Amino acid sequence: MFDTLRNILVDKLKVSPDLITAEATPEEIDLDSLAIVELSLVLQKELGIEISDDELTEAETVGDIVRLMDERSARV
Template sequence: MSNSVTSASAASFADVVLALLVDKYEAPAETTSVDTDFESIGFDSLILVEVAVDLSRQYGVEVADDELQEAGTALGVAELLVAKGAAA
């Protein structure tokens, strides 16, 4: 897969992850972007467990909360989803 396709896929996933964080988990829309660190918006490990379950169900790939913590941002999670072969 070329880097431009990977980047486009990650950007698409990043927008979806960001929407999930804002719409379902009430991250502040005005200060949350794809590069915003989860800690800075107050997301603790319990919220990340819920996000991991949602993403696993939505994309059919196993996503662990510790992987989300390591990814740190919506863009990092998007790159993780692409690496796991999730389809946008």
């Protein structure tokens, strides 16, 4: 799931691939509030994973977002 998120961040949100690690914070990879909303929409549309922008905002690291994705995809 990390690779999936990484691809979305790079391809859709234009995040530099060098910045993306499991330990990176959203701020470190330049995910502002607008990008968080966009990420939420992309996850829903392309993967069928529903994670609200509020939940994404609360995630402290990229790894936390991956864990949310894993949890939600297991429910589908």
